[in-house]
Amino acid sequence: MTDLLTLAGVHTHVGRYHILHGVDFSVAEGKTTMLLGRNGAGKTSTLRTIMGLWQASAGQITLDGQRIEACATPDIAQLGVGYVPESMAVFSDLTVKENLILAARDGPLDDTRLEWIFGFFPALRRFWLSRAGALSGGQKQMLSIARAIVEPRKLLLIDEPTKGLAPAIVVALIECFAEIKRRGATILMVEQNFHAAREIGDSVLVMDNGQIVHRGEMSALANDVALQERLLGLSLEAHQ
Template identity: 80%
Template sequence: MSALLKLTGVETYIGRYHILQGVDFEVPEGQTTMLLGRNGAGKTTTLRTIMGLWQAKNGTIALAGEPIEKLATPDIAQRGVGYVPESMAVFSDLTVKENLVLAARNGPLDDAQLAWIFGFFPALKKFWLSRAGSLSGGQKQMLSIARAIVEPRKLLLIDEPTKGLAPAIVMSLIECLKEIKRRGATILLVEQNSHAARELGDQVLVMDNGSIVHRGEMAALAADVPLQERLLGLSLEAHQ
């Protein structure tokens, strides 16, 4: 299967700290690749570097064979890359509607796409004209994800979307991400929830100290508790 995204020798510094230390991996087109690792391993830095929010000092990042490591974040987004940060970045002073209008870079909101999003996240329809800052944490996460998928994306970079969410919302989110993949999107997903990782992951990458230390099938890692404990310090179940 061809790689939609490929990182080769990527190194990223934040101030004097050498965070990514030669990251190499591929994300197969049409699949969901999990990016796992202990806290501080470099997972969020990897997503932010791909998105151009932090610049790689060395190495290459290719999207569909084209280098993007020197591009600005808006130009990367224009190439069909969506990003859902862990911080649930929404515009608090704007309404839910206004947040989504801003995210629809290529024209007016599509009614069919909105109806599809509301099917998974009905709270967004209920609070359509409410300020985003008044939403609960779970509702803000729904809005953050909706912003990333309000238009079709080639690649979605998603950072711990289930963190702090109620189980019912987590299940809706899992079904939403499955449907996004069925519609043809490729997903690179940082996630600590073991159920979400098992349900969503096709491939898995494990980071430690700023580099990739394991790559393989998610199902194989999920079945190997000793390997999980060696790579992650704990079993996947303990990360719930």
């Protein structure tokens, strides 16, 4: 199995705060890796560091054989990395259509791919010419994910996509990510919803205090309540 993304001894400082403390892990190509941990463990900071939003102060980040820890965020995106932040970042004053046009860096929107996206998120078709700022929270999350997948990406970094969403929308997201994976995408996802993590994840990384403290198969962690409680402080069922 080929590793698409590798972090080796990655440290991140934000101001005077030392956030990541020598993070080491690899993400296998074509697989979905879940990044779990207690609040404040460093999960979002890890995604931000990979994406270049925060600069690694030490260590190496390698994407498909290329060092990227010193690259700017736009350059990392051009290498085929899509990012869905926890904040559901969309351009509020632009329409749904305009948000997706901006995300399609390689040319005009692909109608076939749009139809595929609308199959998971029909609300985006319905509000195609509406301002993104007028959408509900769930609809903004759909748009944020659609922006990341409007073109094929080599790697998707996704931060808590199901947080605060209605169960029906969560089901649609799970189906969407499963189909993205079937199409060959590699996903690194932070998620607290156990059902989503269990359904989507192939492997799992658990963080604590800015370090990786566990790595293994998602199915093995899902079936070991004692390990869940030791690593996360409570069973994964309680994260739903």
